[in-house]
Amino acid sequence: MKYIVFTDLDGTLIDHNTYSYEPARPAIEMLKQRNIPLIFCTSKTRAEIEVYVHELESSHPFISENGGAIFIPKDYFSGDVPTSKTEGNYDIIELGTAYGTLRHVLADIRTYENMDITGFGDMDDKGVSEDTGLDIASARLAKMREYDEAFRLNGDENTANRLKQEIQEKGLNYTRGGRYWHILGDNDKGKAVNILTRLYKKEYGEIRTVGLGDSLNDLPMLRAVDVPVLVQKQNGEHDPMIKDPEIKRVEGIGPVGWNMAVKEIIL
Structure with missing residues:
Protein backbone atom coordinates (compact mmCIF):
# COMPACT_ATOMS: atom_id res chain seq x y z
CA MET A 1 0.00 0.00 0.00
CA THR A 97 -9.07 33.04 -10.16
CA ALA A 98 -6.44 35.65 -11.06
CA TYR A 99 -5.22 37.71 -8.10
CA GLY A 100 -6.03 41.04 -9.78
CA THR A 101 -9.70 40.06 -10.13
CA LEU A 102 -9.90 39.08 -6.46
CA ARG A 103 -8.31 42.37 -5.36
CA HIS A 104 -10.75 44.35 -7.51
CA VAL A 105 -13.82 42.61 -6.03
CA LEU A 106 -12.55 43.03 -2.45
CA ALA A 107 -11.92 46.74 -3.05
CA ASP A 108 -15.49 47.16 -4.34
CA ILE A 109 -16.94 45.41 -1.28
CA ARG A 110 -14.82 47.54 1.06
CA THR A 111 -15.95 50.76 -0.64
CA TYR A 112 -19.64 50.09 -1.24
CA GLU A 113 -20.31 48.20 1.99
CA ASN A 114 -18.07 50.49 4.07
CA MET A 115 -16.13 47.60 5.63
CA ASP A 116 -12.80 47.79 7.43
CA ILE A 117 -10.81 45.34 5.28
CA THR A 118 -7.01 45.19 4.98
CA GLY A 119 -5.50 42.80 2.46
CA PHE A 120 -1.89 41.82 1.86
CA GLY A 121 -2.06 43.92 -1.30
CA ASP A 122 -2.83 47.01 0.82
CA MET A 123 0.37 46.63 2.86
CA ASP A 124 4.03 46.95 2.00
CA ASP A 125 6.59 44.29 2.98
CA LYS A 126 7.11 45.94 6.39
CA GLY A 127 3.37 46.03 7.06
CA VAL A 128 2.92 42.34 6.28
CA SER A 129 5.98 41.55 8.39
CA GLU A 130 4.56 43.41 11.40
CA ASP A 131 1.10 41.89 10.96
CA THR A 132 2.25 38.28 10.55
CA GLY A 133 5.45 38.13 12.59
CA LEU A 134 7.35 37.06 9.47
CA ASP A 135 10.75 38.55 8.72
CA ILE A 136 10.91 41.05 5.84
CA ALA A 137 12.17 38.52 3.29
CA SER A 138 9.39 36.07 4.15
CA ALA A 139 6.78 38.85 4.10
CA ARG A 140 7.92 39.74 0.57
CA LEU A 141 7.31 36.12 -0.51
CA ALA A 142 3.89 36.15 1.19
CA LYS A 143 2.90 39.14 -0.94
CA MET A 144 3.72 37.31 -4.20
CA ARG A 145 0.13 36.14 -4.53
CA GLU A 146 -1.39 34.63 -7.67
CA TYR A 147 -4.79 33.07 -6.82
CA ASP A 148 -5.86 34.16 -3.32
CA GLU A 149 -5.96 37.39 -1.31
CA ALA A 150 -5.43 37.12 2.44
CA PHE A 151 -7.07 39.88 4.46
CA ARG A 152 -8.21 40.98 7.89
CA LEU A 153 -11.80 42.07 8.57
CA ASN A 154 -12.38 44.39 11.50
CA GLY A 155 -16.01 43.86 12.51
CA ASP A 156 -18.56 41.72 14.34
CA GLU A 157 -20.28 38.52 13.16
CA ASN A 158 -23.01 40.53 11.41
CA THR A 159 -20.32 42.25 9.36
CA ALA A 160 -18.72 38.87 8.69
CA ASN A 161 -22.02 37.41 7.46
CA ARG A 162 -22.58 40.42 5.21
CA LEU A 163 -19.08 40.00 3.79
CA LYS A 164 -19.66 36.30 3.04
CA GLN A 165 -22.89 37.15 1.22
CA GLU A 166 -21.23 39.89 -0.84
CA ILE A 167 -18.35 37.61 -1.88
CA GLN A 168 -20.73 34.83 -2.93
CA GLU A 169 -22.98 37.23 -4.85
CA LYS A 170 -19.90 38.25 -6.85
CA GLY A 171 -19.46 34.59 -7.84
CA LEU A 172 -16.42 34.05 -5.63
CA ASN A 173 -15.66 32.11 -2.46
CA TYR A 174 -14.06 32.70 0.92
CA THR A 175 -12.40 30.74 3.68
CA ARG A 176 -11.01 31.51 7.13
CA GLY A 177 -7.58 30.30 8.18
CA GLY A 178 -5.70 30.57 11.45
CA ARG A 179 -4.96 34.29 11.06
CA TYR A 180 -6.73 35.60 7.98
CA TRP A 181 -9.78 35.53 5.79
CA HIS A 182 -9.16 34.57 2.16
CA ILE A 183 -11.10 35.50 -0.97
CA LEU A 184 -10.69 33.02 -3.82
CA GLY A 185 -12.34 31.62 -6.92
CA ASP A 186 -13.95 28.22 -7.54
CA ASN A 187 -11.11 26.35 -5.86
CA ASP A 188 -10.34 24.82 -2.50
Whole structure:
Protein backbone atom coordinates (compact mmCIF):
# COMPACT_ATOMS: atom_id res chain seq x y z
CA MET A 1 0.00 0.00 0.00
CA LYS A 2 1.46 3.37 -1.08
CA TYR A 3 0.83 6.22 1.37
CA ILE A 4 0.48 9.84 0.20
CA VAL A 5 0.55 12.55 2.89
CA PHE A 6 -1.09 15.94 2.32
CA THR A 7 -0.42 18.64 4.90
CA ASP A 8 -1.28 22.20 5.76
CA LEU A 9 1.69 24.33 6.84
CA ASP A 10 0.79 27.23 9.18
CA GLY A 11 -0.28 25.92 12.58
CA THR A 12 0.02 22.31 11.41
CA LEU A 13 3.43 21.24 10.11
CA ILE A 14 4.95 24.54 11.25
CA ASP A 15 4.35 26.26 14.58
CA HIS A 16 1.84 29.13 14.59
CA ASN A 17 4.21 31.51 16.39
CA THR A 18 7.76 30.39 15.63
CA TYR A 19 7.18 29.09 12.07
CA SER A 20 9.40 26.12 13.00
CA TYR A 21 8.84 22.53 11.84
CA GLU A 22 11.58 21.07 14.07
CA PRO A 23 9.15 19.16 16.37
CA ALA A 24 7.93 17.32 13.25
CA ARG A 25 11.43 16.52 11.95
CA PRO A 26 11.44 12.81 13.06
CA ALA A 27 8.26 12.03 11.12
CA ILE A 28 9.42 14.09 8.11
CA GLU A 29 12.64 12.05 7.97
CA MET A 30 10.67 8.81 8.33
CA LEU A 31 8.52 9.73 5.30
CA LYS A 32 11.67 10.46 3.29
CA GLN A 33 13.25 7.14 4.22
CA ARG A 34 10.12 5.27 3.16
CA ASN A 35 9.77 7.32 -0.05
CA ILE A 36 6.30 8.54 0.97
CA PRO A 37 5.33 11.75 -0.85
CA LEU A 38 4.74 14.74 1.46
CA ILE A 39 2.51 17.23 -0.33
CA PHE A 40 2.28 20.78 1.04
CA CYS A 41 -1.33 21.97 0.69
CA THR A 42 -1.51 25.48 2.10
CA SER A 43 -2.71 29.05 1.78
CA LYS A 44 0.91 30.09 1.27
CA THR A 45 2.17 31.35 -2.09
CA ARG A 46 4.33 29.40 -4.51
CA ALA A 47 7.32 31.56 -3.50
CA GLU A 48 6.78 30.82 0.21
CA ILE A 49 6.33 27.07 -0.32
CA GLU A 50 9.51 26.85 -2.38
CA VAL A 51 11.48 27.84 0.75
CA TYR A 52 10.21 24.67 2.47
CA VAL A 53 10.66 22.60 -0.69
CA HIS A 54 14.32 23.67 -0.72
CA GLU A 55 14.95 23.28 3.03
CA LEU A 56 13.34 19.83 3.22
CA GLU A 57 14.74 18.76 -0.17
CA SER A 58 11.30 17.82 -1.42
CA SER A 59 10.93 16.54 -4.96
CA HIS A 60 7.12 16.21 -4.79
CA PRO A 61 4.22 18.34 -6.07
CA PHE A 62 2.69 21.06 -3.89
CA ILE A 63 -0.60 22.96 -3.75
CA SER A 64 -0.53 26.73 -3.26
CA GLU A 65 -3.01 29.37 -2.10
CA ASN A 66 -5.89 27.19 -0.90
CA GLY A 67 -5.98 25.03 -4.01
CA GLY A 68 -5.34 27.89 -6.43
CA ALA A 69 -2.79 25.82 -8.35
CA ILE A 70 -0.95 22.51 -8.29
CA PHE A 71 2.78 22.62 -9.09
CA ILE A 72 4.13 19.30 -10.37
CA PRO A 73 7.85 18.83 -11.09
CA LYS A 74 8.35 17.99 -14.78
CA ASP A 75 8.32 14.26 -15.56
CA TYR A 76 7.19 13.47 -12.01
CA PHE A 77 4.32 11.30 -13.26
CA SER A 78 4.89 8.85 -16.09
CA GLY A 79 1.47 9.52 -17.65
CA ASP A 80 -0.15 12.65 -19.03
CA VAL A 81 -0.89 15.55 -16.66
CA PRO A 82 -3.81 17.95 -17.40
CA THR A 83 -1.47 20.96 -17.44
CA SER A 84 -2.72 24.56 -17.69
CA LYS A 85 0.77 25.89 -18.38
CA THR A 86 4.45 25.09 -17.91
CA GLU A 87 6.85 27.40 -16.07
CA GLY A 88 10.44 26.64 -15.16
CA ASN A 89 10.58 23.11 -13.80
CA TYR A 90 6.82 22.88 -13.17
CA ASP A 91 3.78 21.57 -14.95
CA ILE A 92 1.06 23.76 -13.43
CA ILE A 93 -2.63 22.94 -13.05
CA GLU A 94 -4.45 26.22 -12.40
CA LEU A 95 -7.76 26.04 -10.53
CA GLY A 96 -8.02 29.55 -9.08
CA THR A 97 -9.07 33.04 -10.16
CA ALA A 98 -6.44 35.65 -11.06
CA TYR A 99 -5.22 37.71 -8.10
CA GLY A 100 -6.03 41.04 -9.78
CA THR A 101 -9.70 40.06 -10.13
CA LEU A 102 -9.90 39.08 -6.46
CA ARG A 103 -8.31 42.37 -5.36
CA HIS A 104 -10.75 44.35 -7.51
CA VAL A 105 -13.82 42.61 -6.03
CA LEU A 106 -12.55 43.03 -2.45
CA ALA A 107 -11.92 46.74 -3.05
CA ASP A 108 -15.49 47.16 -4.34
CA ILE A 109 -16.94 45.41 -1.28
CA ARG A 110 -14.82 47.54 1.06
CA THR A 111 -15.95 50.76 -0.64
CA TYR A 112 -19.64 50.09 -1.24
CA GLU A 113 -20.31 48.20 1.99
CA ASN A 114 -18.07 50.49 4.07
CA MET A 115 -16.13 47.60 5.63
CA ASP A 116 -12.80 47.79 7.43
CA ILE A 117 -10.81 45.34 5.28
CA THR A 118 -7.01 45.19 4.98
CA GLY A 119 -5.50 42.80 2.46
CA PHE A 120 -1.89 41.82 1.86
CA GLY A 121 -2.06 43.92 -1.30
CA ASP A 122 -2.83 47.01 0.82
CA MET A 123 0.37 46.63 2.86
CA ASP A 124 4.03 46.95 2.00
CA ASP A 125 6.59 44.29 2.98
CA LYS A 126 7.11 45.94 6.39
CA GLY A 127 3.37 46.03 7.06
CA VAL A 128 2.92 42.34 6.28
CA SER A 129 5.98 41.55 8.39
CA GLU A 130 4.56 43.41 11.40
CA ASP A 131 1.10 41.89 10.96
CA THR A 132 2.25 38.28 10.55
CA GLY A 133 5.45 38.13 12.59
CA LEU A 134 7.35 37.06 9.47
CA ASP A 135 10.75 38.55 8.72
CA ILE A 136 10.91 41.05 5.84
CA ALA A 137 12.17 38.52 3.29
CA SER A 138 9.39 36.07 4.15
CA ALA A 139 6.78 38.85 4.10
CA ARG A 140 7.92 39.74 0.57
CA LEU A 141 7.31 36.12 -0.51
CA ALA A 142 3.89 36.15 1.19
CA LYS A 143 2.90 39.14 -0.94
CA MET A 144 3.72 37.31 -4.20
CA ARG A 145 0.13 36.14 -4.53
CA GLU A 146 -1.39 34.63 -7.67
CA TYR A 147 -4.79 33.07 -6.82
CA ASP A 148 -5.86 34.16 -3.32
CA GLU A 149 -5.96 37.39 -1.31
CA ALA A 150 -5.43 37.12 2.44
CA PHE A 151 -7.07 39.88 4.46
CA ARG A 152 -8.21 40.98 7.89
CA LEU A 153 -11.80 42.07 8.57
CA ASN A 154 -12.38 44.39 11.50
CA GLY A 155 -16.01 43.86 12.51
CA ASP A 156 -18.56 41.72 14.34
CA GLU A 157 -20.28 38.52 13.16
CA ASN A 158 -23.01 40.53 11.41
CA THR A 159 -20.32 42.25 9.36
CA ALA A 160 -18.72 38.87 8.69
CA ASN A 161 -22.02 37.41 7.46
CA ARG A 162 -22.58 40.42 5.21
CA LEU A 163 -19.08 40.00 3.79
CA LYS A 164 -19.66 36.30 3.04
CA GLN A 165 -22.89 37.15 1.22
CA GLU A 166 -21.23 39.89 -0.84
CA ILE A 167 -18.35 37.61 -1.88
CA GLN A 168 -20.73 34.83 -2.93
CA GLU A 169 -22.98 37.23 -4.85
CA LYS A 170 -19.90 38.25 -6.85
CA GLY A 171 -19.46 34.59 -7.84
CA LEU A 172 -16.42 34.05 -5.63
CA ASN A 173 -15.66 32.11 -2.46
CA TYR A 174 -14.06 32.70 0.92
CA THR A 175 -12.40 30.74 3.68
CA ARG A 176 -11.01 31.51 7.13
CA GLY A 177 -7.58 30.30 8.18
CA GLY A 178 -5.70 30.57 11.45
CA ARG A 179 -4.96 34.29 11.06
CA TYR A 180 -6.73 35.60 7.98
CA TRP A 181 -9.78 35.53 5.79
CA HIS A 182 -9.16 34.57 2.16
CA ILE A 183 -11.10 35.50 -0.97
CA LEU A 184 -10.69 33.02 -3.82
CA GLY A 185 -12.34 31.62 -6.92
CA ASP A 186 -13.95 28.22 -7.54
CA ASN A 187 -11.11 26.35 -5.86
CA ASP A 188 -10.34 24.82 -2.50
CA LYS A 189 -7.78 22.46 -1.03
CA GLY A 190 -10.07 19.45 -1.52
CA LYS A 191 -10.43 19.90 -5.28
CA ALA A 192 -6.68 20.09 -5.71
CA VAL A 193 -6.14 17.04 -3.46
CA ASN A 194 -8.67 15.05 -5.52
CA ILE A 195 -6.82 15.85 -8.76
CA LEU A 196 -3.44 14.81 -7.33
CA THR A 197 -4.98 11.69 -5.78
CA ARG A 198 -6.27 10.59 -9.20
CA LEU A 199 -2.80 11.11 -10.69
CA TYR A 200 -1.18 9.08 -7.89
CA LYS A 201 -3.72 6.27 -8.32
CA LYS A 202 -2.93 6.17 -12.01
CA GLU A 203 0.78 5.96 -11.16
CA TYR A 204 0.73 3.50 -8.26
CA GLY A 205 -2.64 1.73 -8.29
CA GLU A 206 -3.82 1.28 -4.73
CA ILE A 207 -2.93 4.19 -2.43
CA ARG A 208 -3.95 5.48 0.99
CA THR A 209 -4.16 9.24 1.47
CA VAL A 210 -3.55 11.06 4.75
CA GLY A 211 -4.40 14.71 5.39
CA LEU A 212 -3.36 16.90 8.32
CA GLY A 213 -4.70 20.35 9.17
CA ASP A 214 -5.70 22.65 12.02
CA SER A 215 -8.28 25.14 10.67
CA LEU A 216 -11.57 25.48 8.85
CA ASN A 217 -9.85 26.15 5.52
CA ASP A 218 -8.36 22.63 5.78
CA LEU A 219 -11.79 20.98 5.92
CA PRO A 220 -12.12 20.39 2.13
CA MET A 221 -8.69 18.69 2.19
CA LEU A 222 -9.59 16.59 5.22
CA ARG A 223 -12.81 15.44 3.56
CA ALA A 224 -10.90 14.44 0.41
CA VAL A 225 -8.48 11.99 2.09
CA ASP A 226 -8.77 8.47 3.53
CA VAL A 227 -7.27 9.38 6.91
CA PRO A 228 -8.12 12.96 8.03
CA VAL A 229 -6.28 14.35 11.07
CA LEU A 230 -6.84 17.56 13.04
CA VAL A 231 -4.03 18.83 15.27
CA GLN A 232 -4.53 21.20 18.19
CA LYS A 233 -4.36 24.94 17.67
CA GLN A 234 -2.06 27.23 19.63
CA ASN A 235 -4.54 27.45 22.53
CA GLY A 236 -4.40 23.67 22.99
CA GLU A 237 -7.88 23.12 21.53
CA HIS A 238 -9.12 21.70 18.25
CA ASP A 239 -10.86 24.13 15.92
CA PRO A 240 -14.46 24.27 17.22
CA MET A 241 -15.72 25.12 13.72
CA ILE A 242 -14.80 21.61 12.54
CA LYS A 243 -17.44 19.24 13.83
CA ASP A 244 -17.08 16.29 11.43
CA PRO A 245 -16.91 13.13 13.62
CA GLU A 246 -14.98 11.25 10.89
CA ILE A 247 -11.93 13.47 11.43
CA LYS A 248 -9.38 12.09 13.90
CA ARG A 249 -8.42 14.61 16.59
CA VAL A 250 -4.91 14.19 17.96
CA GLU A 251 -3.31 15.62 21.08
CA GLY A 252 -0.39 17.94 20.45
CA ILE A 253 -0.20 21.51 19.17
CA GLY A 254 0.79 21.99 15.52
CA PRO A 255 3.99 20.13 14.57
CA VAL A 256 4.04 18.22 17.88
CA GLY A 257 0.67 16.62 17.12
CA TRP A 258 1.66 16.25 13.45
CA ASN A 259 4.77 14.27 14.35
CA MET A 260 2.88 11.87 16.63
CA ALA A 261 -0.01 11.39 14.20
CA VAL A 262 2.15 10.68 11.14
CA LYS A 263 4.33 8.18 12.98
CA GLU A 264 1.28 6.41 14.41
CA ILE A 265 -0.49 6.18 11.03
CA ILE A 266 2.49 5.07 8.98
CA LEU A 267 3.95 2.68 11.56
